[in-house]
Every structure is written in C-alpha cells, then in structure tokens.
Amino acid sequence: MTRTPAPTKGPAPALGAPRAARPARPHGQWKVDGTTPLNANEEFKAVDNALNVRERIENIYSKQGFGSIEDTDLHGRFRWWGLYTQRKPGIDGGRTAQLEPHELEDSYFMLRVRTDGQALPPAALRVLGDISTDFGRGSADITDRQNIQYHWIEIENIPEIWRRLESVGLETTTACGDSPRGFLGSPVAGIAADEIIDPTPVILEIKKRYIGDPDLANLPRKFKTAITGHPSLDVVHEINDISLVGVVHPELGPGYDLWVGGALSTVPRLGERLGAFVTEEQAADVWHGIIRIFRDYGYRRLRNKARLKFLLADWGTEKLRAVLETEYLGYALADGPAPQAPTRPGDHVGVHEQKDGNLYVGAAPVVGRVGGNTLSGLADLIEKVGAESARLTAHQKVVVLGVPPQNLDVLLAGLEPLGLTARPSLFRRSTIACTGIEFCKLAIVDTKDTTARVITELEEKLADVSAKIERPIELNVNGCPNSCARIQTADIGLKGQIITVDGEQMPGFQVHLGGGLVREGRDEAGLGRTVRGLKVPAHEVSDYVDRIVRRYEQQRTPGETFAKWAHRADEDHLS
Structure with a gap:
C-alpha cells in the first residue's frame, strides 16, 4: 500500500492563486485506510468481537437481569444475536426523533430467529409456537426476510430460548448487526416441478462454513443474501447485497447468475448483474469473496454510506x-x-404441484402476524394431513410442503381457523407491513393494525373490481423512511410520517407508486415515483387505495400492469 508523502512547507500561495487540493477524508476502508476505528460504532466492534457477548448473556445478564447489561453490549453487540430493545409503550410518533434511544426503549426485547429458507417440520413449528406462548406474550411475526420475530422477550429467558431453537436446528446467530444476516431462500427449494436448480446445498454449505465466523462478524454494516433456483424469482433478488439466481448456462448447465449491491432504505439502489455464471461448486467461495470485499473495502467512516451499494456505485x-x-x-x-422474466407470482400462494406428485400450498396470514397458537396449530395440521413441513416466504407468507392430494381439502379448511388462507383476497395476498410504532424505536406511525384494518375495508370496497384485475397489486406499508417493508418497490408504497392537515398533526403516509421487482407481467425492476405533495392520513388509506385502484382499472390499456400505468398517469390522477 502506498501513501502520499506529507507536503513540505513552502511559501503561502498568492492571494487569489488556486489552492492545492485538500486530501480526501478516509472512507474507513480497511485495505486502503487501515483498521483504526473512525467512529463510535467501529470502536466498540474493535474492542470486543460482537459474537463474544453470548457468553455474557448466558452467564451474567440472564442471571443478574436487565439492569446489569453493559451499554455497548445492550445497544451494540446484542444485535449479533438477534436482540434489540423494543419501544416503550405510549410514546407517540412525533417524539421518535426527539428522544434519545434509552428514552424510547423498554426493558423487553425483540428477538429475531433466522430460518434461511429451511423447511420447518412440525417439531420446529411447535418450538417456535411454544417460545411465543411461553416467553413472548403470544407474539410472532413472519418478516419479509423469512425470519420469525418475537416481542416481549426478557433477558432472563434468552438461554432457554436458544436451547429450544438449537434443538430443532434454528438459531439467532448474526440475525442482526453488522454481519451476514439471515438468508432468503426459495420456499419451494427441492420440491417444485419447474425448479431450475435446488439452492439448498449452497445455503447449507455457506452456513456451515461461515455463519458465526468471527472473521465475518465485523462488517461495515449489514449484509443480506438471497439464493433461489426457481423461475418465479421468489427471493426479491434485486434488493440484496448478494443474490444467486438460478439460470441454465448453454454449456455448463444449471447454476447461478450473480447479482450484487442491492438495498433500499433512504437511498434505494437496485442490485446489478456482474455478468458472471456461478456453478454450484463455486457458489460458497463466491459468496465468501463478495462478503470479504465488503468487509475489506466497504466504507466505514459514515454509517449512512456503509453498505455495499455505495462501493458498487463508485467502483x-x-x-x-x-x-x-x-x-x-x-x-x-x-x-x-440473465434470468428469464417469471411467468407466475413468486409468493407461491395457492395450490401447486410438486415434482413427486404431492402438492405445496401457499397461505397468507394478515400482514405476517401469526402468533404462538397459529404456529403450534399449523404443526398439528401438517401432521393431521400427512404433509411434511412448512417454509416462510419473502412476502410474509407460509408454504406447506408435501401435501398428499387426497388431503388437500382438509388442509385448506384447517388453515382458515388458524388465520391463514390459501385463497386470499387481492390485498390480503399482496400487502406487507413492517413492525411499526407498536414495538419499533425508529417508527413514526402504526403499521400492523392500520394495515389489517385497511385490508378488511378494501375487501369490501373493492369487491366489485378485484375480479377484473388479473395480477396482485402490491401494497407495502412502512412506519418510517427505512423501507423494511420495501415501499420503493411496491405498486403502492406508503412511508409513515407525521403530517399536518388543516393545522392538525396526525399519523399519515407519503405515497410511492409504480415500483416493482421483476415478476409476472413485468420484465424489469424499477423504483416507484413519489407523488409530489401527496400525504394521506392514516385513517384515509383505504379510501385512497380504493380511489387509485379504480382509476387504474378504468384507464389501463389491455395487459397493462399497475406499475406501468402509475408511471405514465398524470399526477392529478394519482392523488
């Protein structure tokens, strides 16, 4: 590594003469600038590898209680084991940006369990359900990262929760933090009749070799992975740091197309193809190479520039x-x-044939809410009908695998009392929502309950129109600007904020329209357009969606998707 020598002193430049260019501030790239920490976040990671906090949780904090937790563990290293303090009840969204983190937080935790696209047999579903019932006040959400997320978790119970999870092959290792987060894997891996390649061996190999590796536990920020071999492109590959997408090489056969640098948040950027074909044997090494590039060359000085997408933009x-x-x-x-455009939706909702003659059935909860009773009840139902297991999806859905055809009707009927349905309405199927102000310290507005109400209202309001619309219209609802619910890539994306209407402040949403990833009927991905000045009060969301969907249905050309219409429509028609 070469360094520019320090300038020697000389006469000052004449007044008005051009000044010498000031040296650029370092980005904090380890291979360029060295590993000296340049901010407080980098400092605590350098002091002690974040993975080491597990021992303190098990031997100290779980025994001495919440008050014993050291600050950089609580607000930093705990994340590497899937733990964030949750929001204290009763703090309205207008105060989110005004209060310090410790003023917003409760002494309870959100706990994130990674599933990495793996099949969950009844035993695993029961463990997940029992944890919710025994330790989480019945809470459990399916996230759009295929995680299970609990709330109301107390530090004293974490060791027992880990013991139960690990007994069925689940974990919370690096579920959060500046680390390799949970993987998105095809929910129909290994069983779909039209699968290009089964990604299961690649996911298992990467996990075996690298998850929990201390050398990968100090990244500039989070690192998200998606791997699929299904032609429906069911893992939202365009918005991950690395994605491996199943394709068939004309000479080398089935393998993966390599994508990098996707991420949303406040500076959204879609991932890009490197044009490289990756064989199954190469996949784990390629993943390891990309994550080490991010570790070694990623920008660390500023947290808001510390994602792979910024390095890709420059390189x-x-x-x-x-x-x-x-x-x-x-x-x-x-x-x-490149992968071909999909010919059917990637949420896998409904009934589909497997390669072995059995069926898989995709079912929708309401905005990902399941709970302990639903998870345990699903385990019982799977055993009752002689099915095999379930997987979670990147669309907050669940897919039941290995259903004997003769027991399909029993399964479909049994899902309904659990709050799941394989025959959802237009917006129950296509709507997702983030955690929102109920538990998230960053949120400004409620999302889960608001969106559940909106779905119910839209099922009634749009009953006469829904049958005329051939494809789902995605409605994604987020409680803050960070886009955990992918608002920029939805047909209708709602970003929570406090708005002012007739001088009164209230919860509301900024509107993004016409975003979308490659899916059925759409051959390219794109970010939504922001409708200038349009802010919708939370209590008027269903009225707005009803109005905009009806305009689409009236004005669209034959075969035109909502996204294409939204990008060509006059702004007056979008308000």
Missing part, C-alpha cells in the same frame, strides 16, 4: 468483478445468461 460492476476474481477467488468466472 462499477467491471471493477468489482475483477477484484473478486483476482484478489479473492484466484480464477475467472464464466460469463453467463
């Missing part, structure tokens, strides 16, 4: 691929084809 795809091949792999990857 471009050609440089990133060259660095991957020369510095990290030691060999060149073959060029390969």
Whole structure:
C-alpha cells in the first residue's frame, strides 16, 4: 500500500492563486485506510468481537437481569444475536426523533430467529409456537426476510430460548448487526416441478462454513443474501447485497447468475448483474469473496454510506468483478445468461404441484402476524394431513410442503381457523407491513393494525373490481423512511410520517407508486415515483387505495400492469 508523502512547507500561495487540493477524508476502508476505528460504532466492534457477548448473556445478564447489561453490549453487540430493545409503550410518533434511544426503549426485547429458507417440520413449528406462548406474550411475526420475530422477550429467558431453537436446528446467530444476516431462500427449494436448480446445498454449505465466523462478524454494516433456483424469482433478488439466481448456462448447465449491491432504505439502489455464471461448486467461495470485499473495502467512516451499494456505485460492476476474481477467488468466472422474466407470482400462494406428485400450498396470514397458537396449530395440521413441513416466504407468507392430494381439502379448511388462507383476497395476498410504532424505536406511525384494518375495508370496497384485475397489486406499508417493508418497490408504497392537515398533526403516509421487482407481467425492476405533495392520513388509506385502484382499472390499456400505468398517469390522477 502506498501513501502520499506529507507536503513540505513552502511559501503561502498568492492571494487569489488556486489552492492545492485538500486530501480526501478516509472512507474507513480497511485495505486502503487501515483498521483504526473512525467512529463510535467501529470502536466498540474493535474492542470486543460482537459474537463474544453470548457468553455474557448466558452467564451474567440472564442471571443478574436487565439492569446489569453493559451499554455497548445492550445497544451494540446484542444485535449479533438477534436482540434489540423494543419501544416503550405510549410514546407517540412525533417524539421518535426527539428522544434519545434509552428514552424510547423498554426493558423487553425483540428477538429475531433466522430460518434461511429451511423447511420447518412440525417439531420446529411447535418450538417456535411454544417460545411465543411461553416467553413472548403470544407474539410472532413472519418478516419479509423469512425470519420469525418475537416481542416481549426478557433477558432472563434468552438461554432457554436458544436451547429450544438449537434443538430443532434454528438459531439467532448474526440475525442482526453488522454481519451476514439471515438468508432468503426459495420456499419451494427441492420440491417444485419447474425448479431450475435446488439452492439448498449452497445455503447449507455457506452456513456451515461461515455463519458465526468471527472473521465475518465485523462488517461495515449489514449484509443480506438471497439464493433461489426457481423461475418465479421468489427471493426479491434485486434488493440484496448478494443474490444467486438460478439460470441454465448453454454449456455448463444449471447454476447461478450473480447479482450484487442491492438495498433500499433512504437511498434505494437496485442490485446489478456482474455478468458472471456461478456453478454450484463455486457458489460458497463466491459468496465468501463478495462478503470479504465488503468487509475489506466497504466504507466505514459514515454509517449512512456503509453498505455495499455505495462501493458498487463508485467502483462499477467491471471493477468489482475483477477484484473478486483476482484478489479473492484466484480464477475467472464464466460469463453467463440473465434470468428469464417469471411467468407466475413468486409468493407461491395457492395450490401447486410438486415434482413427486404431492402438492405445496401457499397461505397468507394478515400482514405476517401469526402468533404462538397459529404456529403450534399449523404443526398439528401438517401432521393431521400427512404433509411434511412448512417454509416462510419473502412476502410474509407460509408454504406447506408435501401435501398428499387426497388431503388437500382438509388442509385448506384447517388453515382458515388458524388465520391463514390459501385463497386470499387481492390485498390480503399482496400487502406487507413492517413492525411499526407498536414495538419499533425508529417508527413514526402504526403499521400492523392500520394495515389489517385497511385490508378488511378494501375487501369490501373493492369487491366489485378485484375480479377484473388479473395480477396482485402490491401494497407495502412502512412506519418510517427505512423501507423494511420495501415501499420503493411496491405498486403502492406508503412511508409513515407525521403530517399536518388543516393545522392538525396526525399519523399519515407519503405515497410511492409504480415500483416493482421483476415478476409476472413485468420484465424489469424499477423504483416507484413519489407523488409530489401527496400525504394521506392514516385513517384515509383505504379510501385512497380504493380511489387509485379504480382509476387504474378504468384507464389501463389491455395487459397493462399497475406499475406501468402509475408511471405514465398524470399526477392529478394519482392523488
């Protein structure tokens, strides 16, 4: 590594003469600037590897209680084991940005359990349900990262929760933090009749080799992975740091197309293809190479620039691929084809044939809410009908696998009392919502209850129109600007904020329209357009959605998707 020598002193430049260029401030790239921490977040990670906090949780904090937890563990390292303090009840959204974190937080935790696309047999579902019932006041949500998320968790119960999870092959390791977060995997891996390649061996290999590796526990920020071999492109591959998407190479056969640098939040950027074909044997090494590029070259000085998407924006795809091949792999990857546009939705809702003659059935809860009774009841139902297991989806849904055809009707009927349905309405199927102000310290407005109410109202208001619309219209609702619910890539995305109407402040939403990832009827991804000046009060959301969907139905051309219509429509028609 070469350094520019310090300038020697000389005469001051004449007044008005051009000044010498000031040296750029370091980005905090380890391979360029060294590993000296440049902010408080980097400092606490350098002091002690965050994975080490598990021992303190088990031996000290769980025994001495919440008050014994050291601050940088509580607000930093706990995240590496899936733990965040949850929001204290009764604090309205207008105060979210005014209060310090310790003023917003309660002494209870959100706990995130990663599933990584794996099948959950009845035993695992019962463990997940029992944890909710015994320790989480019945709470459990399916997130759009295929995680299970609990609330009301107390520090004293964490060791027992870990013991139960690990008894059925589940974990919370690096479910949060500046680390390799939970993977998105195809919910129909290994069983779909039209699958290109089964991603299960790749996911298991990466997890076995690298999850919990101390060398990957100090990244600039989070690192998100998606891997699918299904032609429906069911893992939202365009918005992950790395995605491996199943394709067939004309000479090498089935493998993966490599995507990098996708992420949303306040500066959304869709991932890009590197043009590289990855074989199943190469996949774990390629994943390891990309995450180490992020670790070594990612920007660490500013947290708001510490995602792989910013490095990709500066480097471009050609440089990133060259660095991957020369510095990290030691060999060149073959060029390969792009994935084909999907011919059906990737949420897998409904009844579908498996390659073995059995069926898989995708069912929708309401905005991902399941709870302990639902999870335990699903375990009982799977055993009753002789099915095999269930998987979670990136759309807050659940897919039951291995259903004998002769027991399909029993399964469909049994799902309904559990709050699940394989025949959802237009908006129950296509709506997701983040945690919102009920538990999240960053949130400004309520999301889960508001969205559940909106779905019920839309089922009545749009009953006459829904049958005329061929494809789902995605409604994504987020409680703050961070886009955990992917508002920029939805047909209708709602970003929570406090708005002013006739001089009165109230919860409301900014509107994004016409976003979307590659899916049935859409051959390219794009971010939604923001409707200038349009703010919708929370209590008027269903009225707004009803109005905008009716305009779409009236004005669309044959075969035109909502996204295409929204991008061409006059702004007057979008308010």
